[in-house]
Amino acid sequence: MIMTAPMPEPTAKAETRDRVTNPLSGVLERSATNPNPDPSLRMDYIRVSNFNFFYNQTAQVLFDLNMDIPERQVTAFIGPSGCGKSTLLRNINRMNDLIDGVRHEGDIQINGHSIYDPYLEVISLRKRIGMVFQKSNPFPKSIYENVIYSLRVAGRKKKSELDDTVERSLRGAALWGEVKDRLHESAFSLSGGQMQRLCIARAIANRPEILLMDEPCSALDPIATGKIEELIHELKASYTIVIVTHNMQQAARVSDRTAFFYLGRLVEYDETQKVFMNPSNPQTEAYVSGRFG
């Protein structure tokens, strides 16, 4: 079953709009009132079904992917460069929309709702999904303003709310103790590892449900990496985390489930322990044991 990108059908329009204005609204309400909802996990929280992705009409980079990413666990994407793991990650919050000429087939659903629903504003989607990039990208603003950026663009102005968010997010990113006395200094005064944790704080400031991390430690030294891995471990309790990494040890250390991609296809996807200890596919075994890639 291949679903093409759903374009709004004129007849379906009125009906759909009545049905659901924001497919994630239920999720938002839940997370806004209670950041740690009921412990019964949804194992198909992010569902990728029959997903194909093209950079232009002919260059296909993802081939017929099917996978379910569980709620409040860490899922690691591994694979050699160019295997499409980052592309898939960036499709989850539709960052790939920014590239001219891209095209997809199939669907990605979050909590049962398609992210390609034509009545879903991509901005409201991104507000529910935090993202941390490979290169830390603090804004040329103060630490404080960096953290509350997502609240600012959402038009929130209440000082107490902003202050609370800054403290909560920086504590959440294990940075509060280091910067609490210089919140109004430039974000560029921080070290590389601190900057990346600031970006994590920024990503979680809006209480997203999902945290996407695109090789968050590849530019950091081992100590900073250790801190961020520890942080990922803590964040797992509240967020569904998807992490792309080139570092096999890191994937083994931080993730609950691991997906191995090769040449745009999902080769193996299972419990991390199983993928690393007892892979069912010989390609996976070769990759995790360092024999290729």
Place this chain on the structure above:
Amino acid sequence: MFTSSQKDRPPGETFVWFTAMGLAVGLLMIVGLLGFIVWRGVAVFWPKPVAEIRLKEGAPTFRGSSNVVGVITKQQAIDARNLSPEQLSNPDPTVRIEKQLFVGNRNYFGVSYVYFNAGDIEAVDYPDGILNIERMEWGNALVYPIALEMKDGTRVDASDPAFPGRFRDLLSEVNKRRAAITRIEKGKIGKINHRMRELQLDERYLARQKTLTATQEQDLKRVRERIRELQTAYDPLAAQALALREQQSDHRLLFRLATGEERSQAMGEFVHHFWPNRMSVFKKIGQFLHHVKEFLIAYPREANTEGGIFPSIFGTVVMTLLMSLAVTPFGVLAAIYLREYAKQGPFVRAVRIAVNNLAGVPSIVFGIFGLGFFVYFMGGNIDRIFFPRNVELGVPTFGTGGVLWASLTLALMTVPVVIVSTEEALAAVSRGVRQGALACGASKWQTIQTLVLPASAPGILTGLILAMARGAGEVAPLILVGVVALAPSLPVDSIFPFIHLERKFMHLGFHIYDLGFQSPDSEAAMPMVFATTLVLILLVVVLNLGAILIRNHLKRKYMASAF
């Protein structure tokens, strides 16, 4: 061991010399031009000694006298074609040299500058008693004072030690009185005149109507009443000014010219004085600074060849600032659309090329466009809609050149510079920052507004600096859209609504052209040309420095991340 030899030199290193030479030639030209202008411009203000020259027996005399007094301004070889055979064969080389002398006293001599053959000079002396007086009219006077003739009939002889002090006091008295007259005439009388002019236009307009309605009759009556009222308010002020003006000629200075004639002039005709051959270096520096100050803050006199250039400086600054205010939002918005929103393709490429080519259009073409579009079309329509009375009387308000239209014309001319530099600045903002903002749930416009624009502000300001430098120095288009050699009033004054964007204005660039090529006495105007050029260059530097300071501040604020 490595030994250095010609062979080891990496290929192409010699080209470094070419690049260095290119820079050196450029720098040399810039430094040479600037140095020349600065030297000649500053020299204008330095008080120079005044020489008394005695000519040889039998040499051509100056107005029947063999004594001449003046400032030696130039010394040059005589063109060989103008030399007689005797002069050419004369063993004394001085006969082939001529000296230019600034003799002043133009009302008595008819000329300001005289040339002498250096061979005809018997002796040069720098007598102590020469007085250099700057006058309201006819330029400077170089005279030997004889006495002050006071109103009450008493005299103070020049030999009296009290003479210099007495003269100085009288001069400051007439200057104060002149300022008071100006205050009355420009301030109170100016306001009355302004209102009077409006009322007279009303009267003329109403009087032209064939049939008047009852309300119009009323209006006409009221207008005439108001005119009479203003006239009664005007008369005592005019009388007051006239009385002050008469006091200006209470005391007179009797003096002797170098040619021996004795003359006298009322103190009120003098502005400043100094004793050119009596000054210590410090006094000269003081006098120099005084001249500079006068030049910068005074109004021009004598068809701009005397006095200061304040209205031109003011006009240039107002015009440049207005232009910046117009060009920045216009250029920045256009660049944002072109870079951030427009779908990059052949059409956008064509637009970009067209914008770049706009920078190469001759500025006079922009002037013609400004005249046709801004002045005649926009100004004409504004007049028709808002000033129908003036249109009927044939008195244009916005439908004629003015500082607003000149600024907009220059804004149009400089907009490509701003667009190009803004586009480059926008393109330089890193993708990481943009994606980070979008991932936070910002819309594209929010991303641009909160992050991209602040980060590209330094680049935008660089474009504005270039635009200002080009706009401030431009003259050709201005001639068509509102610049004049002598504007009766500044575009900003104390008459409501205080900022008069429709007024014609003076501009340093046009001032230079007018002095250098339109003035009746080009020799007398030349020093002013250099001084004005220097001021224009300094003004552009100051405006740019302001923008650079803001840019550096922004750069520090939005310094891009180190990696």
